[in-house]
Amino acid sequence: MLNKVQLIGFTGADAEIRTVSGGKKVATLRVATNRYTKKDGDRKDYTTWHQVEIWNQGTVGWLEGRHLPKGSKVFVEGEIRHDRYTDQSGQERFFSKVVVATPQHELKSLDRQEAADED
Template sequence: MAGSVNKVILVGNLGRDPEIRSFQNGGRVANLSVATSENWKDRNTGERKERTEWHRVVVFNDALVGVVERFLKKGSKIYIEGQLETRKYTDQSGAERYTTEVVLRPFRGELTMLDGREG
C-alpha cells in the first residue's frame, strides 16, 4: 500500500462555461469552476438548509480538454477524480498568492459527464 494518498472525487455542476487556454507548445488546459452542495434539516427550526462549496478544477489531459471544450457548459453535471495541488502565483499588484486546485494530469484523473451529450 502507498505511504500516502492524494485523491479527490467531486460530483457537481459547472458554475460557468469552461475556460480553455492554449500553450505555445500546442498543449491545452481547461479551467472549471465546480459547485458541490449539501442539504440538511436544521434540528432546532426544522428548516431546510443548503451549503455550496466552489472548487477550482484544472484539466491538463488533452483528450479530456477536448471533451470539456465540445460538451460542457455552465450547469453541466460532472464526476471528477483528480488530486489536490497548491501553487504559488503573483497577482496583478505584485503580491504572492497561493491557490489549491483539483488537477487532472495526463494519464491521471477522470472526468465523466453525468447529464449526457446534448448541448
C-alpha cells in the same frame, strides 16, 4: 502516497480552453458542490466552488468536441494541488485546485442527454 479527490457537482460556466507554451492545451472549469444541514426543520445549503485544471490531452480533446454548458452535472477525479500568486497590491495569495493530469484521472458528464448521445 495517495493524493486523490472525487467530486460530483455542477459546472459554473463553459470550460475555458487555451494553448500554453509548447502547443499543449489546458482547460479550466469551475465546479460547484454543496452540502446542507437541517436545524429545527430549516434547511441551510452550503456551496463550495472548486477550480479544476485539466491537462490530460484526451480529456481536453473530449471537452473541445462537446459543449459542456453552465449547470452541467459532472464527475471529476483528480488530485489536489496548492498554488500561490502575488496580487496587484503585492499581497501573496494561496489557492487550491483539482488537477486532472494523468490517464487515471477523469472528467465525465453525468447529464442524461449526454449519456443517451453516447449510445
